[in-house]
Amino acid sequence: MKIERHHQKEQDPKVRAKNFTEPVYNFDPETAIAEAKRCLKCKNAPCVNGCPVAVKIPEFIGKLAGGDPLGAAAVIRETNNLPAVCGRVCPQEEQCEKLCIRARMEGPVSIGALERYAADYALEHGPEQTPPKGSLKGRVAVVGSGPSSLTCAADCAAAGLSVTVYEAFHLAGGVLVYGIPEFRLPKSLVQKEIGKLLSLGVQLELNTVIGKTITLPQLLEKFDAVFIGSGAGLPQFLNIPGESLNGVYSANEYLTRVNLMRAYDPDSPTPVARGGRVTVFGAGNVAMDAARTALRLGADRVSIVYRRGREEMPARKEEIRHAEEEGIVFELLTAPLEIVGENGRVRAVKCVRCELGAPDASGRRRPVVIPDSDFEIPCETAIVAVGTSPNPLIKDSAPDLKVTEKGTIIVDEKGATSIPGVYAGGDAVTGAATVILAMGAGRTAAASIIEYSKTDKKQT
Numbered sequence: 001m002k003i004e005r006h007h008q009k010e011q012d013p014k015v016r017a018k019n020f021t022e023p024v025y026n027f028d029p030e031t032a033i034a035e036a037k038r039c040l041k042c043k044n045a046p047c048v049n050g051c052p053v054a055v056k057i058p059e060f061i062g063k064l065a066g067g068d069p070l071g072a073a074a075v076i077r078e079t080n081n082l083p084a085v086c087g088r089v090c091p092q093e094e095q096c097e098k099l100c101i102r103a104r105m106e107g108p109v110s111i112g113a114l115e116r117y118a119a120d121y122a123l124e125h126g127p128e129q130t131p132p133k134g135s136l137k138g139r140v141a142v143v144g145s146g147p148s149s150l151t152c153a154a155d156c157a158a159a160g161l162s163v164t165v166y167e168a169f170h171l172a173g174g175v176l177v178y179g180i181p182e183f184r185l186p187k188s189l190v191q192k193e194i195g196k197l198l199s200l201g202v203q204l205e206l207n208t209v210i211g212k213t214i215t216l217p218q219l220l221e222k223f224d225a226v227f228i229g230s231g232a233g234l235p236q237f238l239n240i241p242g243e244s245l246n247g248v249y250s251a252n253e254y255l256t257r258v259n260l261m262r263a264y265d266p267d268s269p270t271p272v273a274r275g276g277r278v279t280v281f282g283a284g285n286v287a288m289d290a291a292r293t294a295l296r297l298g299a300d301r302v303s304i305v306y307r308r309g310r311e312e313m314p315a316r317k318e319e320i321r322h323a324e325e326e327g328i329v330f331e332l333l334t335a336p337l338e339i340v341g342e343n344g345r346v347r348a349v350k351c352v353r354c355e356l357g358a359p360d361a362s363g364r365r366r367p368v369v370i371p372d373s374d375f376e377i378p379c380e381t382a383i384v385a386v387g388t389s390p391n392p393l394i395k396d397s398a399p400d401l402k403v404t405e406k407g408t409i410i411v412d413e414k415g416a417t418s419i420p421g422v423y424a425g426g427d428a429v430t431g432a433a434t435v436i437l438a439m440g441a442g443r444t445a446a447a448s449i450i451e452y453s454k455t456d457k458k459q460t
């Protein structure tokens, strides 16, 4: 039977563009139940195949439809220990919802929104049941505290292993705390999720840079196994003139100042550019987040400059729609030539218009410059969001750790690196990707670490 999809209500774009609260509201209980009842409970559950951590989607939605959100949350947690995060930031439209049978009819079941509803309900009204702890013995070090590491740590701890997480920053959570802004992912939620992890007995060592404070070989002396989930936090730049002018930021630095160092709070000692005109280079989630953050910090005008067209923009469709509704200007098929300065500060960005030519190695159509089409976008701040790569610090402290030309760690299908007992996953392996893929990799590596912990290491 045809039943229209229920959508989450949203804040007025003009209002939300000035605040750091979530643009999208949670379902109310009646809407959550009505939406859950749209699930067709397909026997082969194609939606589950679209989820990198195989959440039992029809099962949790069935619990919701029956008015049991705590039961629903418990089902999700069997395979996903960050449901409140995934319900908000996962690209469901490319994964579970894309494969929903109703997607071919009047629209897929709102799986992401229902996951958020169940997870938020459980965080507010718990307690949730915690699974019994295993009895395995052994010590595991986990490098980084982003979603790959948190997942790996939780699975290892649940098996009984003694886990210590080492994080370079003063707060755990990885990109979930320093990258994705408060209005898309409230930090209090991330901290609650991390609190659950610590309740499993995981130790957290903050302000500890592996490769500097402690080297990988030193970790291996103390621990039976190591997981590296150090992400891909090294920003790439455009390599055009003017990138060292005052007023130019990498998106990583800009978002870290605002999210982690609380620069959005006028009483915070962390400085950040506010107001004026801002140009952001790139069109992924990071670019959308930087642009929308600049708007919330009072920018008069925010432009996104992207050398390809709308179809090629890598950001989630919802983020693009939100940015557009909030008044961000999209300069598509536009490539930057130079950041123009005056007295050492940004005055404008010089750009050129492009058209799309034949596909390049990535399969996307290559932008071709239109002659004599250059023009200037006046601005006082420029933010570069054109990608990141892994930091070489860990690799430099462990010459036996094999990496690709791009600096990503080489692993086998079980997450094992070139060093026995050392596993890796997430952005450190794939390059910048998604939260759920990082979690999936953390889970795979944890399963391997659990197996490894059962072997006699001296013989491997």
Ligand SMILES: Cc1cc2nc3c(=O)[nH]c(=O)nc-3n(C[C@H](O)[C@H](O)[C@H](O)COP(=O)(O)OP(=O)(O)OC[C@H]3O[C@@H](n4cnc5c(N)ncnc54)[C@H](O)[C@@H]3O)c2cc1C
Pocket: 089, 090, 091, 143, 144, 145, 146, 147, 148, 149, 166, 167, 168, 169, 173, 174, 175, 176, 179, 180, 181, 208, 209, 210, 211, 229, 230, 231, 232, 233, 255, 285, 286, 289, 316, 391, 393, 394, 425, 426, 427, 428, 432, 433, 434, 435, 436, 438
């Ligand atoms: C602004 C932004 C927006 C995004 N939006 C989305 C989205 O909407 N949806 C989505 O699915 N994905 C999104 N992503 C991508 C997603 O956040 C990442 O793919 C994911 O966080 C990767 O997880 P990870 O565990 O591999 O690494 P990270 O989350 O990067 O965590 C790595 C952690 O390791 C720490 N670390 C690094 N080196 C060391 C060291 N030497 N010693 C100790 N600690 C170290 C870092 O400080 C960090 O805390 C976004 C990314 C950014 C930057």
